Amino acid sequence: MKPPERIGYDGEPARTQRAQELMNERQSVLAANDPIISVRNVTAGYGDEIIIRDISFDVFAGEIFSILGRSGCGKTTLFKVMTGLLEPVEGAVVIDGEEIRAGESAQTGSVLKKVGVTFQSGALFTSMTLAENAAFPLRLHTRLPADTIERIVKLKLSEVGLEGFEELLPAELSGGMRKRAALARAMALDPKILFFDEPFAGLDPVTSATLDETILKINRSLGTTMVIVTHELASILRTADRVIMLDREEKGIIAQGSPQELRDKSDDPRVRDFFNRSASGPDSNEKSP
Numbered sequence: 001m002k003p004p005e006r007i008g009y010d011g012e013p014a015r016t017q018r019a020q021e022l023m024n025e026r027q028s029v030l031a032a033n034d035p036i037i038s039v040r041n042v043t044a045g046y047g048d049e050i051i052i053r054d055i056s057f058d059v060f061a062g063e064i065f066s067i068l069g070r071s072g073c074g075k076t077t078l079f080k081v082m083t084g085l086l087e088p089v090e091g092a093v094v095i096d097g098e099e100i101r102a103g104e105s106a107q108t109g110s111v112l113k114k115v116g117v118t119f120q121s122g123a124l125f126t127s128m129t130l131a132e133n134a135a136f137p138l139r140l141h142t143r144l145p146a147d148t149i150e151r152i153v154k155l156k157l158s159e160v161g162l163e164g165f166e167e168l169l170p171a172e173l174s175g176g177m178r179k180r181a182a183l184a185r186a187m188a189l190d191p192k193i194l195f196f197d198e199p200f201a202g203l204d205p206v207t208s209a210t211l212d213e214t215i216l217k218i219n220r221s222l223g224t225t226m227v228i229v230t231h232e233l234a235s236i237l238r239t240a241d242r243v244i245m246l247d248r249e250e251k252g253i254i255a256q257g258s259p260q261e262l263r264d265k266s267d268d269p270r271v272r273d274f275f276n277r278s279a280s281g282p283d284s285n286e287k288s289p
């Protein structure tokens, strides 16, 4: 695998004024787009237990949008509602003008055909090669001939930097390569929106940075909207245009904005804590010299 061109985690804090201006410009352009996802007054939980209450927000087309918060605050729960895996107790999620219905599979649900999902647990098919894994959605949802599928699979794997690894099994790959393969599979049907739950979990900082670059490249070149659940601060700062932060006690959103705004300007101690704890936690020695 080629090393990323730029892996320094100190790149973000040292962001130049010009780079910051470009980010601000990008944010105002994106905010002029129509929302591609609208989460409307969603309350959700398991059995009698409410985990998130009355959550509303929009994601604009072309954005990289992150859902943050400490473990157990309900990120995956919200993710499941947004991808149709969990029915909300109240409220609705509208994707590209259509309300999604929980339980609707990608086969029957036309809305869900527009999205690609990678789950927290990863889940490649262990007995299939990378090429077979990436081809799976195409075989399931299209009637494309085998050679066309093969071409698309090659392209998708090369988009995530896995060209030449087509015939390997997941067990023969590193954790980072598996994450990329899952991304290639999620991209197989050219989704308008990609959802990731903890794409960086378990990856070393350099591999995470490589995945950041891949995510940015796909977003910038294809305009794919991305919703990323994560608590990897470095990746959030490098990739996300906007974030929301959830809190377990509040059962809702306690902050939203650009990650830089939250890091530098929030006076909520829970938000400051999240950004500072992560910045000065066990990972801090991974900063570039």
Ligand SMILES: Nc1ncnc2c1ncn2[C@@H]1O[C@H](COP(=O)(O)OP(=O)(O)OP(=O)(O)O)[C@@H](O)[C@H]1O
Pocket (backbone or CB within 6 Å): 046, 051, 069, 070, 071, 072, 073, 074, 075, 076, 077, 078, 120
């Ligand atoms: N299937 C389930 N049944 C019952 N309770 C659940 C279920 N899944 C999650 N929970 C509970 O909901 C709460 C929120 O869990 P969730 O997985 O949404 O958190 P999270 O923010 O994704 O955490 P992490 O960062 O550890 O992935 C937790 O208290 C969890 O125990």
Ligand SMILES: [Mg+2]
Pocket (backbone or CB within 6 Å): 075, 076, 077, 120, 197
């Ligand atoms: Mg989770």
